[in-house]
Amino acid sequence: MEGKIAIIGDGDSITVFKAAGVATFAAENENKAKEILRKVAKEYKIIFLTEELARPLSTFLKRFDEEPYPVVLSIPSGNGSTGYGTECLKSAMERALGVDILFNN
């Protein structure tokens, strides 16, 4: 099975991926991103989303966790990492294990 890759983010961070062959969708705020995500989720198997947009949509993104596809991954944008990815990791770990085995603080 073959799947297409898409990236949703603000204009500057995603242009470089366009040249690398990833379908890009520009979204300046989270409502726009949500709209695009709804459309794109049917067609693309893998969707990268910048952290600035992923953070306000975290409850919306939960629904993608039920099925293997599409895979939505939050990536840091050009402004650097906001720590959202690590937070997600931490919450998953706490839910599953109840203890912190990675960060120890």
Added chain:
Amino acid sequence: MARLNVNPTRMEMKKLKARLDTAVRGHKLLKDKSDEMVRRFSVIIKENKLLRDEVEKELAETLKQFSVARSVTPSYKAETAFAMPSVAVKADCSTQSIMGVDVPQLSVSADKRTEGLPYAYPEITSEADYSVERASALIPKLLRLAEVEKTVRMLADEIERNKRRVNALEYVMIPQLQETIKYIKSKLDENERAAVIRLMKVKNKT
């Protein structure tokens, strides 16, 4: 613990005993499943952490480099250069099963990668070339991270659900069944004793 609302009969007790048997066996199995899932989860989440740190660092560098590259070319030129990507990366998507959870498995389709950059060289500076190349090189890693992170999330959900099931069996279902069986047994014994006494009384009168 509340007992179930059933008639205290031998038939009912037999049924309940069978249910208790199944519940105990199911509880044991689910507990084993939970243990194994937690073990796998802790391996995967460690990998996820390492991978994420690595990817975030590299991505930040790439984007920084690219923004430098963009700033030295006029924006309209950059727009036109990047407007038409000639290559399209695609990923091979399949699923694998980890403890009964279907998780995605991704890899870059090798044949789709063509050599060269999607724009003419004179249009843009060499820094942009480097950053585009780096971004392309980063894509397999991003896919791997996507796969691992999705796996972590799905597994975490499954572990949570499983834990709830184990607890429901251990603290609700099994005690309830045990209590009900005990209640039926005492009721039956009571009936038996009553019958014996009644017989004795009847015999004494004649």
